[in-house]
Amino acid sequence: MRSTAHTVIRVAEPMPARAGIGLRAQHHDDLLRDRPDIGWLEAHSENYFADGGAQIDYLLALRELYPLSLHGVGLSLGSVDPLDRDHLWRLKRLVHLAEPALVSEHLSWGAVDGTHLNDLLPLPYTEEALHHMVARVGELQDYLGRQVLIENVSSYLQFANAQVTEGEFLQALADRSGCGLLLDVNNVYVSSRNHGFDAREYIAHIDPRHVREIHLAGHSVNTHGDFSILIDTHSRPVSDAVWDLYAFTIARLGRVATLIEWDTDIPPLAVLVAEAGRADQFIKGLHAHAA
């Protein structure tokens, strides 16, 4: 698929314990030209599933400048449908090509009987679903030949048949499958507000050894009559409450690579770089304390 000119032997360096930003096509040129001081980039895997063309060339050029994480949004790991072989193959091809430091997907599902909602839908936290997710994450890790990280999603409903909490489910998934965790602090906050649980207690119960990446993003508030519900829109700056929760999180987990996500109403690159700078200040402050 690629010309042999791209066949470069390159060892993926570990992800630095710094803040990175989500890679969006409208920032490709700015990043290559300005080379801002950010720790790393995270690309949505599916955006680079192409067989050829300019997008992959950009990714590989940026990969020379920054460590990279590949973040999948479409594999539908929690679905009862078989894993999509073409999707898996494209992911493996991209991993081989871009040699990311981290590869991640979600604790969610998005399709059944071949019909996709293209969304990150919540799972019922049952023993049945856990058994299924452990098998699916195992299948993905075996296919890619590497560990993947699994991210908690925001949710707007809970299933009545849940046997454990989301935090317990994630913990058990990591213990049994050997996957790492991508802890999305905004998603913990959004779900804690929507479902009335204690976000700090959730985070305090996650084994720090599992967490290899953190996500931060902005959310919006929708009001339904007397009730408001927080929606994970990735369209705004990180809220003060989420920064507070982030400070609590890294105080507990230590220095972890942290991503600023912004996927809708995407601002100029400088705004993302400034948000990443703010996260870096938290990480540095922690370091100073520890030292």
Added chain:
Amino acid sequence: MLMLRDLQRAFVQGALSDSASAFLCAQIIEDGIAPERRLAIYRNNAVEGFLKTLQATFPTIVRLAGEDWFRQVGRGYMHRYPSRSGNIHYIGQQFATFLEAQLAGSHYEYFADVARLEWAYQEVLIAADHPSFDLSALALVPPTDYGALVFSTHPAMRLVHSRFPVLAIWRANQPDAVSDEPIALDQGSSSVLVIRRTDHVELRELPPTAFALLAALVRGESLEQAAECALEIEPGVALDAALGRVVSLGALVDFTVPLDSPAKQ
């Protein structure tokens, strides 16, 4: 897997229709907001995500038809052709087919062909790369074998033909379009080559003979068969010139010599 499968089926069915089943609602904790309202958030996310992708894929149709019409038709399309992939790129794959069926016989029939052109553009953006054609290799083929040559065409190339002037319509509706001269729907057909160049996608109107020749080669027909197609369009056309033109377009990337050719012996 019985419970999880039932739950996922009921969820997708509920999100793609106007209401959730009693079974599904019974699985969702109310906690101040009715299960149906909670599910509506996911329904809205799915519809808005789908429409957003569709709008980004077919900006010319949005511009021609207006956002309200597009969203309404887009919902009908989602109902008829829900997404079949975890990769949202494929969401627009059946849109031209859907529009063709919806708009047959109406004044807006040409939307289907404009959509076909926009989908070709999307496919070409992400199709495989290919080294350029080594013309010198063609010189080794004995002229007596030319007629039997079969060409392969560039992966990042599509052909779109319409009885409407779709390329003029497409150009006039680009954000940076300079001309706003009116286009008559009956001003003539359009034969468009969509091909990826180093740093952009080129859309080019081809003369009918060159288009017929190239279309036949894309179908895998021999040069001789392709030439017959071109001659049907324009008897007496200079085939050398037509082939030269097709080669210069960069649309051909390789060829195979027939097995009984002296060049293979």
